[in-house]
Amino acid sequence: MNLTLLFRVLAVFSCLSVRAGEVSLEDGQLAATFDAESGALTRLENKSTHWVIERRPELGVFFKLDILVPGERDNYVLGSKQRAAEVEKISDQQLRLQWKDLKMERGGAAPITLTAIVSLTNGELRFDAALENNSPWMISTIDYPYLGDLSSPEADMPLQTQHLWYGSLPTQDVSKGPVIMSKQSLFCLIESTNQGLYVEMRDASQRYLLNFDFEPRRESKSDGKPAHVEFHTRHFIYAHSHTSVTLAPVVMRGYQGDWHAGVDCYKQWRNTWFKEPHLPDWARQVHSWTMLRMNTPEQDYGVPYTNFVSYAKEWAANNVRAVQVVGWNKGGQDGGDPTQDTDPGLGTWQQFHDAIAQTQAMGVKVILFAKLNWADLSTAWYSNELYKYECADQNGKRYEQGGYAYVTPTELADIGVHRRAVMDFLDPDYRRVALGEFDKILALGSGGWLWDEVCHHAGVLYNWAPNHGYTPPGYVYAGDLPLSAELRAAADKANPDFLFSGEGPQDWLMQYYPVSEVGVTAMPVCQYLDRHLLLLAGVSGFDDREQLNMILLRRCVIQYEPFLYKGRVSDFPLTLAYGKKIDALRARYKDFLWDGEFRDTFGANVTADGSFRYSVFVADSGKRAVVVINQEFSKPIAARVSLSHSGQLVAATPERPDGRPTTGLLQIPARSAVVLMEK
């Protein structure tokens, strides 16, 4: 049922009258109260924990609009100054609100109608809304829903917010007024000690930007308001005159526990829409990658195509199963984008094609690094064609990405770095260009590609340049999924096993890019979210047991990067040897350490007399494993692992992979790891 029809049906059944003063929705977990006249949300309580999230009714707000009247920026419509045309409880679980002919702060009324449905079902408070803009102006944003008085469970108990980004869950202090953007995360957590509020944009299509905004307000003598914190979701709808827009639903849920419980809320919704991508069989096995750069914009031509196979022989001999090749294309790494032609300075197309084939024949998949987001401003191609597809701001000025510095003192001092225009993925003509370049990667016969910087469009949110195949402004992130789908379709025609990988793709993009290069992140949220995703983590130290132990702990894929990915794996034999032991251990206990469900620290209790970390894996059989690593550089530790209701336990290490019986008391040498498993 579409939303418009829903609104009509609900209007017909709007039989419950409004109590004087307030209207409430309530179930066993949440209670939400609205002002019957203004429609403002005046109180929100998590009944399970008695946290009054929205506390003072006088600070209640329901929405705010920003209307772009020519010559008058920031012409706001404040919900607090409107009188609702309707506030109706249409069922025990639903409330319908409507505001018409909205009063603008700069005077006058605008023929705009906002209709909202608030639903409460099983502790899930959902805000739907539709906006009819019959004014002659564009509406840029609508803030809805709106908590006018976001409060902590207890005084002096700070609130923090967390969101999903780049394989982690960055944490920010709410009192600092953070803004979380849906271009990074479809949800944010608002957390206090051992409980939180989960807020979600229930639309994974990225059709427009939504910000989760926290706005601390100081005490105001002019309006008599006390210090408080406002929280709202800001929808950047850019609704043209005489159009209707259905807003992305916003969902709120309370939870008990830490971020894991908050992410569980997201996981439940994600399970309804996330399409698991295809992973070729080789990528499903325990394996490792390496990385090698051939060239930079400074034209150092470090690894000619004809030298590539000499590296490959080492990789094959050391069970490295994939190599990410960087700077193979014309202009070198971060030069010449978005071209995927080979570089004559490195050799011929045929030489590279043949080197790839020989490498893959040795069992090493070649993954070609590429970027389709940018156009190098120094190229003739940009000047002659690509400028047509660049994103521009409201003033028609080109957006730029600053480029990256390489090799020479000059570039490393940010002199002469190749700046890039930001290509518009919403533009079908540019998508054709991107597909044409991608076809060149496919033609080389590689086993996959890695789209570096797939996760962002530099500072661009909306493109205002005309003639891009739509009426601007266009949300540039809205082009990510369509372009990815087109690229995947092109790859499937050539080779369904062609692997897509990317640098820190957002969760929705991981439906296309199941391999994410993010390193070992501060919070293992991706592993916790989805056991099938592969997370690449670089290893560059010359005896890097610390990083390799973290990779084992966090179920990442080893990516060997000797000399910061400009060397050979034989350059760091100590690191390579230990990495191979870790992969051998993971292959032996694959059910736990590779295929098992990653539970982070849930399900075990570990204590030790030194610095340590641990994580829990659950195999499909239900049996558990605990990885404990000693982070001390020179001191052995004694650790005690407790697993409830465990049977017989065995312990294995990279150096002693045979499982030996244990009581759970482990002696772990410095810089080492132990895996304890239920037998």
Add this chain to the structure above:
Amino acid sequence: MRAKLSFCPSVVFFSLGLLIFSAGLCFANGEIILEDNSLLAAFDADSGALARMECKREHWVIERRPELGVSFRLFAPLPERRYNPVLGQKQRAVEVKKISENEVAFQWKNLISENGGALPITFTAHVTLTNGVMTFNATLENDSPLTVETIDYPYFGDLNPPSRDSSLQAKTLRNNKIGAIDSDELYPHFRNEIGYWGVSWPTKTLEARQSPVCLLQAPDEGMCVQVGDSNAPYRLQYTFEQHPGVISSVNSLVPRGDKISGHTVHLEFRLCHFVFAPPHSTTNLAPVVLRCYEGGMREGMNLYQSRQP
């Protein structure tokens, strides 16, 4: 065939004197040495590389292994290929001459570039040591058709802390304010501060325009490195580069031995002059002044303030 030697008293006297003088000028093992009570610096007589340096009072061998010595490095991009370094290690000095008790003159000509062949560029340097103050002056005569973008000089190929168990930090001014000091650890941890994609070794660069002084500060002693021209007409950076890398990217620990997995462990330190010398031009480099001191950062900064250019 043995030469028949004839002895003339005056010649014998002169030769003996020359020998004594040469010994005083400290030629040893193919090195030319400048030395006073405070500092000793040895230069390779063939390449002109800085082979050894010692803060004598502190017994701190700051440049230790002669085989890691470097004279200079410059970059002269070609029209068709930007990457075209000139490595001092691959040049032979046409002159390394001790011209007085406290001064050595160096000259390199017709420099061999990595990708552009021999270039008609002459690099001339004078190093003086006076009362513990070592000054590096240099001039670049660029008769090539290329622009010389940068010159790294002086160049320490093997910067050492006082001992393996010691520590070393780079201390620089923040926005040229004496009271605001930034610290960057060099040893035992060395964190990469440059985008790792752009370098092969962990690297740090610090801006001389923010700080005309850089203290190489050990716990009880230090070396004050100072740009001797407060009006240098171009940008300068202090660059540190840890070879071959660190033990672990997690803790950034520098390997303690001289080798790890067959690679030589060494810390490079150089001053990079962004001269952008056009074709057929002569450029005088800003002088660089070194002094050793006992004590901590305060003593180092006092030394800097006492001798600002």
